[in-house]
Amino acid sequence: QKEVEQNSGPLSVPEGAIASLNCTYSDRGSQSFFWYRQYSGKSPELIMFIYSNGDKEDGRFTAQLNKASQYVSLLIRDSQPSDSATYLCAVNIGGGRRALTFGSGTRLQVQP
Amino acid sequence: EPEVTQTPSHQVTQMGQEVILRCVPISNHLYFYWYRQILGQKVEFLVSFYNNEISEKSEIFDDQFSVERPDGSNFTLKIRSTKLEDSAMYFCASMSSGSNNEQFFGPGTRLTVL
Numbered sequence: 001q002k003e004v005e006q007n008s009g010p011l012s013v014p015e016g017a018i019a020s021l022n023c024t025y026s027d028r029g030s031q032s033f034f035w036y037r038q039y040s041g042k043s044p045e046l047i048m049f050i051y052s053n054g055d056k057e058d059g060r061f062t063a064q065l066n067k068a069s070q071y072v073s074l075l076i077r078d079s080q081p082s083d084s085a086t087y088l089c090a091v092n093i094g095g096g097r098r099a100l101t102f103g104s105g106t107r108l109q110v111q112p
Numbered sequence: 113e114p115e116v117t118q119t120p121s122h123q124v125t126q127m128g129q130e131v132i133l134r135c136v137p138i139s140n141h142l143y144f145y146w147y148r149q150i151l152g153q154k155v156e157f158l159v160s161f162y163n164n165e166i167s168e169k170s171e172i173f174d175d176q177f178s179v180e181r182p183d184g185s186n187f188t189l190k191i192r193s194t195k196l197e198d199s200a201m202y203f204c205a206s207m208s209s210g211s212n213n214e215q216f217f218g219p220g221t222r223l224t225v226l
Contacts, residue, residue: 032213043203043217044155051212088155092213097143099157099168100215 002027004091006103014111019076021106023089026070031095033065033072036088038105044088048074079110114138116218118204124224128193133221135187135204143207144187145215146179148172148200155203161187194225 003026013019021035032051036044050056050063050072062075072091076083086105092098117136125131137144146158159169161179178190187206191198201222205215 034214036217043201043220046214046216049212049214090155095213097160097162097167097207097213099145099160099170100147100155101157102155104154 002091002093002101004089004101004103006087006089006106008104009107010109011106012109012111013079015079015081017079017110019079019083019108019110021074021076021087021089021108023072023074023103024070025072025089025091025093025101027091027093028067028070029095030067030070030091030093032092033063034090034092034100035061035063035074036090036102037083038086038088040086044090076108079108081110081112084108084110114140116204116206116216118202118218118221120221121219122222122224124226125194127196127225131191131194131223133189133191133202133204133223135189135206135218136185137187137204137206138208138216139185141206141208141216143167143209143215144181145205145207146189147203147205147217149203149220150197150200158189191223194223196225199223199225 035048048063060077064073088105089103090100144161159173201220204218
């Protein structure tokens with residue numbers, strides 16, 4: 001079974017710190033990787049995607065991908081209380097316009 | 113900024129009744145998806161739709177479910193005879209043909225089956 005695993009948390013960090021969120025996936029055929037933010041009662045909001053091994057930076061967010069280890073992470077620098085949400089890792093397995101397989105999410109709490 | 117819209121935001125129905133959930137994808141997008149999220153659980157894929165036909169579906173998407181694009185803007189999910197376990201948030205997502213496979217989600221419809 002194709003799985004995407006995340007630590008459910010909560011991950012608690014002080015305001016201004018770096019939050020590090022991790023995700024592992026089981027299918028080596030996975031092609032592309034996405035991070036969504038989901039506030040309670042709301043829909044997933046796309047914040048980052050990554051396809052190639054290495055780092056990808058966008059503002060305060062950095063996505064890291066290691067296909068050999070089947071591991072993708074999201075770093076949030078200078079964390080703000082407004083970053084408090086559940087972060088969902090999603091994987092496109094098989095490429096193309098395929099469905100996304102989601103992890104269960106990591107709840108992040110940024111303490112003021 | 114263009115966004116996916118969904119109606120209604122909340123639907124309450126009796127077990128055994130039919131419901132239709134509606135979505136208006138982003139206007140230049142060609143790929144459409146339905147996902148659901150039972151309270152406290154993962155987002156789960158239901159079905160994808162392209163060029164007026166289903167391109168992929170999950171085990172959840174059984175004969176009780178159907179999708180349709182009745183006109184140039186709407187994309188609907190029908191549940192023929194709702195069960196208690198169909199209670200969930202239903203999200204529509206869309207993707208453009210020229211994208212990096214980024215799917216953009218609508219705000220969701222909360223379906224409550226009594």
